[in-house]
Amino acid sequence: MEFKMELTLQHAGIYCRDIDESIAFYEDVLGCKLLFRSDAMEGDKPLKMAWMKGMGTALELLECEDKTTCNKACECLNHLALRVANMDEFVAFLGEKGIAIEAGPFDPPLEFDRPLGSDNDDLFTVYGDAGTQLRIMFFRGPGGERFEVLQDNIKPL
Incomplete structure (x- = not known):
């Protein structure tokens, strides 16, 4: 069963x-x-x-x-991932708050450059014909918790 x-x-x-x-x-x-x-x-x-x-x-x-x-x-715990509309603005905001960037922003290599099959298109449906576009960066919270920040053109869950 x-x-x-x-x-x-x-x-x-x-x-x-x-x-x-x-x-x-x-x-x-x-x-x-x-x-x-x-x-x-x-x-x-x-x-x-x-x-x-x-x-x-x-x-x-x-x-x-x-x-x-x-x-x-x-x-x-490796990280919590947050989505932003504008990476540069968020990085500037963190700088104003005195929060150091641990890594990035950078464009990571992607294993997928198109929408997944229909059985998974709720997860990574790409908006637009240019394929997946992704920028990421990392920073730490006051307790050492790690945050990944993404700017992407992927459909939200």
């Missing part, structure tokens, strides 16, 4: 070293809105939580008393 389920993103949990600094970053730089804060426990250790709304989803910021948890999380 085959069971199919549709999964959607409910939220992303992001460890941070200083929750107040991260809340300010997510509000000021990424345009998120603080929904609420709470204190909890992670096992027997205090855990600060902040729920943010933005970028089409909910983000759960987590500050652990034990910072080794945050350090371990930075080893496994």
Whole structure:
């Protein structure tokens, strides 16, 4: 018996070293809105939580008393990808905020230069006849979280 389920993103949990600094970053730089804060426990250790709304989803910021948890999380999360309409404007905006660019912007080599088959055209449908156009760059948030920023001509999901 085959069971199919549709999964959607409910939220992303992001460890941070200083929750107040991260809340300010997510509000000021990424345009998120603080929904609420709470204190909890992670096992027997205090855990600060902040729920943010933005970028089409909910983000759960987590500050652990034990910072080794945050350090371990930075080893496994590669990046969160954000889409922008104008890369140059966003890079200038980050510069105004004093945020360093880790890599890019650059045009990565692409393995696809046309729309995928009809069974996957909801994922990478290209707008226009020029094929896929993509610029990317990377920067870090205050907790070490890595962001990829894309400017593309690919249909949003």
